[in-house]
Structures are given as structure tokens and as C-alpha cells.
Amino acid sequence: MKKVLAILLVAVMLFSFAACGSNKNETTAASGETTAATTPENAVIRLSTTTSVNDSGLLPYLLPTFEKETGYKVEVQSAGTGAAIQKAEDGNADLILVHAKQSEEEFIEKGFGVERLPFMYNYFVIVGPKNDPAGIKDCKDAASAFAKIQASGSSFVSRGDDSGTHKAELKIWGEGKAPDASKDKWYVSAGKGMGDCLNMASEMNAYCLTDKATFLSMQKDLNLDLLLEKGEDMKNTYSLIAVNPEKVDGVNTEGAKALIDWMLGDEASKLIADYGQEEYGVSLFTLLEK
Amino acid sequence: MDSIRQAFELLFSFDKELWQIIGVTMRMSFFSTTISCLIGLPLGALLGTKQFKAKSFIKKTVHTLMGLPPVVAGLLVYTLFTHYGPFGKLNLLFTVEVMVIAQVVLITPIVIGLSSSFIEGSSKPVIETARGLRLSKSKTLFLCISEGRTSLFSVVLSAFGRSIAEVGAVSIVGGNIQWKTRVMTTAIMLETNKGKFSFALALGIILLLIAFIVNALASFIVKDKKA
Numbered sequence: 085m086k087k088v089l090a091i092l093l094v095a096v097m098l099f100s101f102a103a104c105g106s107n108k109n110e111t112t113a114a115s116g117e118t119t120a121a122t123t124p125e126n127a128v129i130r131l132s133t134t135t136s137v138n139d140s141g142l143l144p145y146l147l148p149t150f151e152k153e154t155g156y157k158v159e160v161q162s163a164g165t166g167a168a169i170q171k172a173e174d175g176n177a178d179l180i181l182v183h184a185k186q187s188e189e190e191f192i193e194k195g196f197g198v199e200r201l202p203f204m205y206n207y208f209v210i211v212g213p214k215n216d217p218a219g220i221k222d223c224k225d226a227a228s229a230f231a232k233i234q235a236s237g238s239s240f241v242s243r244g245d246d247s248g249t250h251k252a253e254l255k256i257w258g259e260g261k262a263p264d265a266s267k268d269k270w271y272v273s274a275g276k277g278m279g280d281c282l283n284m285a286s287e288m289n290a291y292c293l294t295d296k297a298t299f300l301s302m303q304k305d306l307n308l309d310l311l312l313e314k315g316e317d318m319k320n321t322y323s324l325i326a327v328n329p330e331k332v333d334g335v336n337t338e339g340a341k342a343l344i345d346w347m348l349g350d351e352a353s354k355l356i357a358d359y360g361q362e363e364y365g366v367s368l369f370t371l372l373e374k
Numbered sequence: 375m376d377s378i379r380q381a382f383e384l385l386f387s388f389d390k391e392l393w394q395i396i397g398v399t400m401r402m403s404f405f406s407t408t409i410s411c412l413i414g415l416p417l418g419a420l421l422g423t424k425q426f427k428a429k430s431f432i433k434k435t436v437h438t439l440m441g442l443p444p445v446v447a448g449l450l451v452y453t454l455f456t457h458y459g460p461f462g463k464l465n466l467l468f469t470v471e472v473m474v475i476a477q478v479v480l481i482t483p484i485v486i487g488l489s490s491s492f493i494e495g496s497s498k499p500v501i502e503t504a505r506g507l508r509l510s511k512s513k514t515l516f517l518c519i520s521e522g523r524t525s526l527f528s529v530v531l532s533a534f535g536r537s538i539a540e541v542g543a544v545s546i547v548g549g550n551i552q553w554k555t556r557v558m559t560t561a562i563m564l565e566t567n568k569g570k571f572s573f574a575l576a577l578g579i580i581l582l583l584i585a586f587i588v589n590a591l592a593s594f595i596v597k598d599k600k601a
Contacts, residue, residue: 163567170569244552246568265552266391273552275564276545284549287457287467307457 123155129339132177138162140297164247175332179340183322184248197325204369205321209313212291225315226256239290244273297368377575399557403537406477414485422493439483448546451476468549476543492525
């Protein structure tokens with residue numbers, strides 16, 4: 085009995101391997117047809133990016149079109165902006181898509197990046213408890229809203245993780261004016277990603293600065309309202325930077341260039357401008373004027 | 375190499391935040407280990423010495439739970455203690471207490487499983503002696519635990535090791551809040567996400583050092599008793 089079972093188990097495993105193998109063949113055959121045999125020599129592009137463009141669904145929405153047209157395969161690694169840039173410096177990416185101007189400029193100054201290409205933006209928004217205890221709804225910008233939150237003593241969840249959003253938040257508080265989490269108990273420095281922080285803010289009845297895309301994609305599960313958007317100090321610009329092959333080994337320069345050209349081209353622009361319309365009735369990203 | 379140097383610099387700079395994080399880590403690991411052992415060792419001894427109908431089923435369940443993914447344990451405890459959850463009124467989410475609860479869920483099966491195997495393997499002569507001495511049932515159980523204490527000691531240390539090194543569950547229920555629920559593992563995770571890989575590694579080295587010191591102290595105490 086035991087022998088029979090063992091043989092069956094092995095047979096099942098072998099079969100599943102075989103199934104995987106044949107699947108692979110089918111897909112390559114299929115993509116071979118659509119790309120008319122133009123599959124590039126180095127077909128893998130490694131894109132290191134921030135969570136906000138990947139988790140909001142933008143890249144999963146855009147990239148299949150690019151891959152189908154060019155035969156490239158894009159491997160997306162998403163992390164906070166700090167880690168996204170570090171990975172590129174360590175030689176583990178061909179290009180980056182991030183949103184922290186100062187870190188981007190340092191990246192280029194150190195010779196790791198070729199050129200900063202800002203191409204789209206959206207606005208950070210402030211979300212908070214539905215009854216808005218600090219009364220920030222009518223503030224004209226994020227700085228005055230933050231001041232009201234601080235004065236009211238309402239809780240505020242900060243990313244605290246060196247991400248693009250965290251850096252934007254610190255900039256709004258102003259140089260050296262950010263609350264000190266060791267003394268100000270209302271200021272919660274979470275050290276986590278956007279989604280985790282929003283869940284936490286919802287649990288704690290706290291305010292939070294977030295990118296709009298992540299908030300909209302999670303809104304139905306959160307006990308939070310969108311309270312303030314489109315202050316002048318809340319603009320959030322995204323850039324593409326190709327990794328410099330003279331500084332970093334093994335970079336797929338052609339692949340990076342192909343992806344950048346496509347992202348800045350008309351087709352991607354149209355796709356980006358439409359993104360979010362169907363699901364939320366608003367565009368989540370706006371293209372910069374060229 | 376850079377990380378090792380950084381680790382020692384950090385330790386000897388007596389950075390206030392680092393020591394606060396080490397404090398939370400030790401408090402959490404100590405309580406989760408103690409509570410899991412208080413629950414797990416007697417149950418393990420029972421499972422190891424008694425014969426009953428559902429024994430093999432319970433053993434399989436315990437062994438399955440020994441492999442419970444930390445993230446699942448964390449999620450489970452999170453859904454219990456979330457604002458609208460059954461225990462939401464207690465306001466325990468994002469506190470050290472709830473981190474201990476999540477770890478107890480995670481570690482107790484390990485204590486039960488490991489201790490029952492050890493006791494099962496070593497208890498026969500002990501039980502026979504106890505029978506000869508006409509000891510009561512609870513005394514027999516206590517004798518089994520105390521006779522196997524050297525091997526059970528390693529069970530306790532495994533529990534502690536699991537507790538101090540665990541990140542998935544404590545990150546979900548604790549929230550990695552600075553000055554409150556941040557422990558060594560979640561701090562390492564955070565520095566990794568920031569891209570500060572060598573600093574994260576330095577924290578990892580410190581974590582290993584702490585674990586080593588605790589292990590050394592514990593075995594010192596046990597040897598002392600034997601002599």
C-alpha cells in the first residue's frame with residue numbers, strides 16, 4: 085500500500101513538472117507570433133520602482149502592452165524609494181521609476197544615473213477620520229493642515245521609512261520642524277509601506293499623508309475620508325532614470341532605453357491619462373507638459 | 375566587514391533608540407517564551423506520557439501547527455484584535471502585549487511538539503519508578519518534566535530563538551511603531567526597505583550577539599544547578 089502511494093506521489097510530481105514545461109513552450113510560441121520574431125537579444129529589463137506605481141496597479145496595467153509590442157520582459161521590483169535607488173546602485177536594476185527629487189539628483193551626481201526624466205505627477209492627499217477632529221477640510225495647503233493636526237493633538241501616522249512619501253511629508257513639516265516621535269505621542273512613526281500605514285491610521289482614527297492612487301484602491305476597507313487634496317505643496321512628480329552603464333556593470337542599456345522611449349511616447353501617455361477613469365472616475369496620474 | 379564595524383560602533387555609542395528597541399525585543403521574547411512554556415510544557419508532557427484515543431490526530435495537528443507561517447498567526451491575531459473585531463474593545467492592537475499574544479500562538483505548538491517527543495522518548499523508566507513509589511498522577515508528570523530538564527531546556531531555548539528572530543507576526547500586529555513596538559527584526563526590515571543594507575546587517579549582527587549572550591547565560595545557570 086505504501087509503495088503504491090509513493091509511486092503515485094512521484095507520478096503526480098513528474099506530471100506537474102511536465103505540465104509546467106509544456107506551458108512554457110506554448111507561451112513562447114504565442115509571443116513569437118505576435119512579435120514577428122523581433123525578440124531582442126537581451127530581453128529582460130529590470131525596473132526598480134516605488135510601491136506607489138506598482139501597488140496602485142499602474143505598471144501591471146501598462147507593461148503587458150509594452151512587452152507584447154517589443155518582446156521585452158520587464159521584471160519589476162517594488163520597494164520604498166530609498167531601497168529602489170540602492171538596488172540600482174548595487175547593480176540590480178537597469179532603470180528606476182521613483183518620486184523623490186533630491187535623492188534622484190544625488191543618484192545622478194554620484195554618477196549612477198544618466199538623466200532625470202520627470203514625466204508624470206499627481207497630488208498627495210491627506211486622509212483622516214470621517215468626523216475630521218482637527219478641522220483641516222478647508223485648509224489651503226498641507227502645511228496649514230499639519231499645523232492644525234499638531235495643535236489639536238489628533239494622531240498622525242507617518243511612513244517613517246525614508247520613502248518618497250515620507251520625504252515629502254518631512255518637507256511639508258519644514259526643515260527641523262517635524263514632530264519628535266520619542267516625545268510627541270500623537271505622532272506615530274510606523275516604518276512601514278503605504279498600505280500598512282493606511283490600515284494603521286484607520287485603526288487608530290489617525291490622519292495620514294498618502295498618494296491618492298493607493299488610498300483609492302483601498303478606500304472601501306478603510307474607515308477614513310479624503311480630507312484635503314491639491315495644495316501647492318502636495319505635488320508629487322515621478323521620474324524615469326536609466327542606470328549609467330559606465331558606472332554599473334551588466335546594465336541592459338538598450339532595454340532601459342526602449343522602455344523609457346515607450347513610456348514617454350504617445351501610446352503610453354494616452355494609457356496613463358486614462359488610468360483610473362474606469363474604476364474610480366478620475367485619472368490617478370497626470371502627464372507633465374512636454 | 376563594514377557591517378561588523380558598524381555593529382560595534384552602534385553598540386558602544388549607547389544610542390538611546392537602539393537600546394529602547396533592544397529593551398522591547400527582550401521584554402517581548404521573555405514573556406512570549408515564558409507563557410508558551412507554561413502552557414506548552416505540561417501539555418507536551420501529557421501528550422508524551424498518556425495513551426488515549428485521539429492521540430495520533432492531536433499529534434499530527436500539533437506538528438502541522440509547528441509549521442504555522444508567522445504571517446498567518448499575525449493575521450489571525452490581527453482579525454481578533456482589530457477595531458471591529460471580537461476583542462477590539464480592549465484596544466490592544468499595535469501594543470507589545472498583542473505581539474506577545476501572536477507569538478504565543480506561534481510558539482506554543484513548537485513547545486508542545488518538541489517537548490512531547492523528548493518526554494515520550496525518555497519517560498518510560500521514570501513512569502515505572504513513579505509507579506513503584508506510588509506517586510500521584512500530577513507528581514509523575516512533574517517528575518517526567520524535571521527528569522528531562524536538560525533536553526527540555528533546549529526546547530525553551532528554541533522557543534526563545536523563534537521568538538526573538540520572528541518578524542512576520544509581530545510586524546502585522548505590532549505595527550513597527552518607533553519608540554513603542556519596534557523590535558530588532560522589524561527595525562532590520564525597515565532599514566532593508568530604506569535601502570540601508572549594511573546598517574540593516576549591523577543590526578542583524580547585534581541581534582545575533584544578544585541571542586548568543588542569552589544562550590550562554592541560560593546554560594551557565596543550568597550547569598550551576600547541576601553542580
